[in-house]
Amino acid sequence: MRRTGRGAARLRGVRLVTEDEITAAQRRLAGRVVHTPLLPCPRLGDDLGLPLAVKAENLQHTGSFKTRGALNALLALAERDAPPAGLVAFSAGNHAAAVAYAGHAFGLPTVVCMPTWAVSTKVATVRRYGAEVLLTDELVATARALAAERGWHLLEPFDHPDVIAGAATVGREILADGPPPDLVLVPVGGGGLISGVAAALRSTSPRTRVVGVEPAGANVVSYALRTAGGVPPQRPSSVADGLAAPFAGQHTLAHVRALVDAVVEVPEESILPAWAELLDATKLLVEPSAAVGLAALRAGLVETSPHGRTVLVLSGGNVAPATLATLG
Template sequence: MEKYTFSPDNSDSDTNDSEDSLEDPVCNPNRPVKVTFEEITSAAYRIRTGIVNTPCIRSHLSSLTGMDIYLKKDFLQHTGSFKERGARYAMLMLSQEQRQRGVVAASLGNHAQAVCYHGYLLGIPVTVVMPIIAPIMKIQKCREYNANVIMEGKNMDEAKRIAVALSKEKRLTYINGYDNPQIIAGQGTIGLEILEQVEDIDAVVVPTGGGGLLAGIAVAIKTLNPNIKIIGVESERCASYAKAMENEKPVLTAIEGTLADGLAVPMIGYNAWETSKNLIDKMVTVREEWIAVAILRFIENEKCVVEGAGACGLAAILAGQLDEFKGKRVVLILSGGNIDTTILGRCLERGLAADGRLVKCKVTVSDRPGGISELCKLIGSIGVSIKDVIHERAWVASDVFSVEVKVVCETRDYLHSIELRDLLFSRYKKVKFDNFPLKSGVSSSTD
């Protein structure tokens, strides 16, 4: 693993020349490129033998949501995300000299893996700059494809600047993960496949980060069927496209840590904006707890692991933000499945808590023999599973013969949690539930 830092010649400065020198040459804010339908069909032809034509099948979640939902499972690509489409097309379009020199990219993970994998297949040297917050699993995968991995930068904006500086210093071709016109065209091939696989579509819901996937799919689908609604969805903690819509242009947006790390892009691409701005019917921002619940639903109902970015479409539906499509046919893009196992565990617990199925309470019980045992038996009597028990004596000031017991419980659903709460209140004087979810904030749970 190599470490890279700016040299004095390419460090930040207040001069416009220095700033311009670190801009992506194919993403010019003054001359944005609008990707055409013809470019997308060309991409589809060129990449057809190198990527998977992923299935788009009806979801078991249809009955749960009241919509006819189809899932485009692009996490079934070799590297686990849709990014392979654009990466392969961009690399196939390189000149022989560019192939020999190599390419450089900046990415939190999925774009990096895609470029590394197809660079490995095509014999093209690859360097990737990944922020220090990039998931460990994605870093390791890039190394497995013999890429030069540079861990540098606090976020994607810093990583991108380092990658662009490297491209100029070492004469490498920089491949922007969401705003390179060829990347956008490659991602648009998903739209062509969807229209071949599903009939009578009312809406397509697209996870949105830098805007490349949204732009490509919008062009492909709106060209062939302008009546289909294109819905973008992003986390409220990285709502860069929504900010662009407010300002009518891409603007730098503050981003926070999010379960949808693949969407954490501080500013959407100029080319992506120019291509998509007149084709989007609605942009939805979703809360983090709904993303966690959506990940949980996919595992329980579809038996598939989807990362936060890929779960955003379902999150918007579960949160009631797309209720206008009740009874209609909706396609969700499951864009990626690369999620760290440690993060997955946290997502599932957060999803259970948001769903009203993991609750934490404090109960003051008698400290005499059998007091805690009685509490556990009472909880178990209604079929509630106890996940953890902690008792404290020193901080119960009112009664030296009492002990405060903290209990984490897993229930079947929200109504089961209500039953537990009512039972404890009926038997004990001091009961407190932490963050007990309101019914209005909980979707229907699984049977």
């Protein structure tokens, strides 16, 4: 377990999103995103010995929480300036689909840089929304060069206050749909989701513990916390491909350091069994990335209470049929 030291100093030049920014994101997103259900899961809860609920972001537009951040960032940009001429993004899948969805909704030409190893169904989803897909192993550099060349807006996947504020609406909904939980477990890729959830919960429910969960094969946030912002020497690779972010951002690291109680890393071999269990217990179609919280509980990596409610944030449901077939 990597304890973050909640309340640690912010990085120079980087600020945390405010309550007003989260409220503004809620206003912008009203009627544009799904208020996803917070579902009790007594089967898993009884087995684990604690009250358990799941936040089903797999039921969001495009199948993941990413739509919240992409739409909020685009709408906030349009409020401050003129709408952009087009959109550019880089992503392995879920943010790619969210930006393609946003571009389609607002009639903006969109190009998304995706890695050559991206899941074929996620590539197909991006194209279905009308976006151009460019497969490359130089995601960030290629996306930045394209944005500069075309004069289009680069919509960051996680490392931007507007994206974090959009993700924070997940936390606001958790608080709106029941008593404050004792513990919220959040899957971690680049850190945008946990940054937003922690920002939403911290001021209203300071006793709620917020813990991030990373796969050991894609642990960019834990690595950055250990190395003062360093980037892993090897490309992140995990069966939880939705969490394989190329780096941890400065904004997200600042939020994690200041607001998150701990970040834990789950062994890769624990993810697929937890995923199978989650599919069976909830009857929800989620991707392996959504199962890392349950994997952490099963591995005993997070201290729980038999009295306070625990919430698992199910980050997305974009899973390839071939991956489902691995469950036999």
